[in-house]
Amino acid sequence: MGGASAVRARGVVKTFGDVVALDHVDLDVEEGQVHGLVGPNGAGKSTLLGLLLGLTAADRGRLEVLGTVVGRTGAAPADVAGFVDEPGLYPSLTPRQNLAALASLRDAHADDVAWALDQVGLTEVADDRVRGFSLGMRQRLGLASAMLTRPRLLVLDEPTNGLDPGARRQVHAVVAGLAAAGTAVVLSSHRMDDLAELCSEVTLLTTGRVVFAGPVEKLVAESGEIDHLVRTTDPAAARSVAEQVPGVRVVEPGTGRRPGDDALVVRGSLTAVDELVVRLVCAGVQLRELGPVVAPLEAAFLALTGDEPEDRPDDVVGPLR
Numbered sequence: 270m271g272g273a274s275a276v277r278a279r280g281v282v283k284t285f286g287d288v289v290a291l292d293h294v295d296l297d298v299e300e301g302q303v304h305g306l307v308g309p310n311g312a313g314k315s316t317l318l319g320l321l322l323g324l325t326a327a328d329r330g331r332l333e334v335l336g337t338v339v340g341r342t343g344a345a346p347a348d349v350a351g352f353v354d355e356p357g358l359y360p361s362l363t364p365r366q367n368l369a370a371l372a373s374l375r376d377a378h379a380d381d382v383a384w385a386l387d388q389v390g391l392t393e394v395a396d397d398r399v400r401g402f403s404l405g406m407r408q409r410l411g412l413a414s415a416m417l418t419r420p421r422l423l424v425l426d427e428p429t430n431g432l433d434p435g436a437r438r439q440v441h442a443v444v445a446g447l448a449a450a451g452t453a454v455v456l457s458s459h460r461m462d463d464l465a466e467l468c469s470e471v472t473l474l475t476t477g478r479v480v481f482a483g484p485v486e487k488l489v490a491e492s493g494e495i496d497h498l499v500r501t502t503d504p505a506a507a508r509s510v511a512e513q514v515p516g517v518r519v520v521e522p523g524t525g526r527r528p529g530d531d532a533l534v535v536r537g538s539l540t541a542v543d544e545l546v547v548r549l550v551c552a553g554v555q556l557r558e559l560g561p562v563v564a565p566l567e568a569a570f571l572a573l574t575g576d577e578p579e580d581r582p583d584d585v586v587g588p589l590r
């Protein structure tokens with residue numbers, strides 16, 4: 270914290286006809302920070318990213334990017350790069366040719382092409398045509414294009430969309446490395462694990478409004494009651510213990526259980542669940558597994574939006590705390 274401001278938005282409004290895509294949005298991002306935008310479909314994430322890239326202009330409010338006020342023309346300052354929706358690529362060209370074309374347009378050094386391809390793990394397919402590429406490969410090439418000019422602000426719309434776990438790890442490492450070197454990164458994602466692993470701060474949007482902005486840990490701490498799966502040696506005894514603990518409620522039907530599983534799902538604050546653990550031990554009931562039914566960040570998302578993020582695994586159960 271404490272770096273120079275990369276983005277400062279105050280009261281930004283953007284409408285499309287009758288649709289208010291952004292409704293008095295504030296956003297603060299510092300250099301060296303990875304800032305996540307999260308929210309249900311249609312919340313305004315891509316619209317906000319588009320404003321940062323200068324693809325469109327705000328109707329009202331004030332937007333400063335890298336110390337420059339972005340005016341009504343929407344022209345973004347130099348040193349900003351990225352993509353919204355899907356990266357724009359030439360399908361008939363190879364990755365190397367795509368990046369070389371960009372490099373010549375943007376004054377990038379030819380050596381940077383090989384560097385960017387290597388960073389995203391596309392060196393081996395650098396001379397294949399983009400036309401046959403999977404979504405994940407196109408996403409990685411989009412990231413390489415965005416990095417090419419070594420921007421001070423990188424804007425990425427769902428950069429891990431379509432990536433397999435290995436490629437996702439690689440993209441995470443690239444983004445974290447760029448941030449460590451001082452680049453500000455603003456990215457959107459529907460994946461709570463991306464946000465938890467990559468972002469120090471998040472802005473949660475619903476229908477164009479900011480409903481939370483701040484550190485990821487604060488979002489989790491504010492999520493209130495969380496459903497926990499409790500697996501023990503004696504489910505019947507565990508249930509009667511749970512029913513006696515103030516602030517703990519047995520959830521019926523509980524989600525997060527495997528078919529035929531007799532584990533309990535209880536809802537309560539972390540303090541109440543801690544008390545349940547103490548009482549189970551005192552009652553001689555052995556605890557085999559305890560964890561949130563959905564990851565705490567996802568629970569916070571659900572609590573604040575009443576919506577369900579995409580790509581939610583069916584069986585997300587945390588380890589014993």
Ligand SMILES: Nc1ncnc2c1ncn2[C@@H]1O[C@H](COP(=O)(O)OP(=O)(O)OP(=O)(O)O)[C@@H](O)[C@H]1O
Pocket residue numbers: 285288289290308309310311312313314315316317
């Ligand atoms: N060019 C446009 N013309 C008309 N309406 C638009 C346009 N761009 C966005 N919208 C509307 O603005 C709202 C916000 O859209 P936006 O794409 O920013 O949401 P999002 O959070 O990125 O959604 P998703 O998660 O589905 O990508 C939506 O209601 C959308 O239909």
